[in-house]
Amino acid sequence: MNAAFAIETHGMTRAFGGVNAVENLDLAISKGTIYGFLGPNGCGKSTSIRMLTGLLSPTSGDIRVLGETLPGAEEKLRRRIGYMTQKFSLYDNLSVRENLEFVAQIYGLNRRASKLRIAELVTLYDLVGREKQMAGSMSGGQKQRLALAAATLHHPELLFLDEPTSAVDPENRREFWERLFDLCAQGTTILVSTHYMDEAERCHGLAILEKGIKRADGSPQQLMAAMGARVVEVSGDDLRTLKQSLLSDPNILSAAQIGSRLRVLVQSSIEDPLAWLSPQVAGRALTEVRPSLEDVFVTCTGGRAQLSPAILGHVVQGEAKHAT
Ligand SMILES: Nc1ncnc2c1ncn2[C@@H]1O[C@H](COP(=O)(O)OP(=O)(O)OP(=O)(O)O)[C@@H](O)[C@H]1O
Incomplete structure (x- = not known):
């Protein structure tokens, strides 16, 4: 295990009903970088991310995330990683503040720490004045900012984003990427899946996936x-x-x-x-x-x-x- 890597996998494979959704995936993702999975629907991006977050066990292969071995270290890693799923996973019928309070509770923040952190996030993610608004009534861009606030509330070292910009317009996408680079500049490693070429081009490194197989890996320039x-x-x-x-x-x-x-x-x-x-x-x-x-x-x-x-x-x- 190389300590410079946030994620290291060898032969990571996951089969569903005898068919490999992800096949022999080798990854070495450096800390402090933004790494992309680029590929069409069904190429295994979400399945890979779910294995790397400890939500899904591999059929075979070795996985090390932040120096810990998966499966096995899910609980230890829970506080060190953040995950923004493809679909909006917060509660539509809770307000912005209530959603963030709920996440803060999950991470065990006390009332004072929770209040401070939520105020910080609401400002950072441009949600001031919307604290009492129901999440379900917000626009795609606002929901996305709330989801990112929730995924980063506990200052994760490693952030997984599964097609985070599929529901937002180009301007919001650009702005979202600026926020990702801010997080990266603060030391967060980010793994993002996308089927947009322009997003993949912004990554420090990327893997091109097809039918669960890695076809290429390197910086966009390489x-x-x-x-x-x-x-x-x-x-x-x-x-x-x-x-x-x-x-x-x-x-x-x-x-x-x-x-x-x-x-x-x-x-x-x-x-x-x-x-x-x-x-x-x-x-x-x-x-x-x-x-x-x-x-x-x-x-x-x-x-x-x-x-x-x-x-x-x-x-x-x-x-x-x-x-x-
Ligand atoms: N729980 C499951 N049971 C059976 N097959 C699954 C399951 N999860 C994923 N698959 C299959 O594995 C393959 C990869 O799916 P995956 O969701 O990882 O792709 P993806 O690249 O993230 O695409 P999308 O953006 O459409 O989710 C697909 O063929 C999918 O049907």
Whole structure:
């Protein structure tokens, strides 16, 4: 066990009815960082988080969280970790203050400490004036801030957030991320699951999950730099027909239209993708562009590209052929 890691797992696996929801997941998440699980619905993000919080036992594998072994240390860890679930898990028919008082009681704060901490959180999470409002009558953004206040009331060292921004608008999401970075700056380690690329890009490190398997692991920059494909944008007429014809070539991993451009991922074994593509695009304009995290996601999930193993051992395996 390395003390620099808040979370360390080896071969973490969980099966339901003989099917692996999470398979052989190895994680090493450094303390004081924001780490993301990126993947579509059903890829095993919640199941992984539930195992790491001690709510669900693994079928096999080793789990160490804040230096403690799971299963076994659930009770010890309860006070050291915070968990914000995918669905709003507070009481709709209790007010903001009552909800927070309830959580404070669970963590054994006395009346005075509870009052002080709740006043602090209400200010910090912009809930001043709403203390008596029923949680059920609040907007998505307000509920989310209340849920974060509740999850951090006891100053957890490690915070788990399961798709925390799925019910809020882009402005509230941005603001929420600023709060996460504030918590991180104070030393909190954060594990957040998301299916939004822009959120994943904000993380210090992330794992791309597909069907319970980790397809890639590293910082967004590492993953983009080591992607096993080059990205070319094509502009011109009739991109829908062009897309279909390009996709029949096995060296083209994906072609997706973005506005008036076709974003084409070309196998990295092609040395000069512009020269190679040129005869196939019938005079349309070509530009090579830098990869995005979405390109990484496409190349390492679901298709056929072999990702470069050079990513410091980060990208685990990758195949892709996505027509979007
Ligand atoms: N209690 C359970 N019993 C049976 N199957 C389950 C159970 N919990 C999860 N699964 C299955 O495990 C797989 C992974 O689910 P999980 O909820 O972890 O995915 P996810 O990535 O968090 O997606 P979502 O955002 O939709 O929750 C899915 O196929 C799901 O149906």
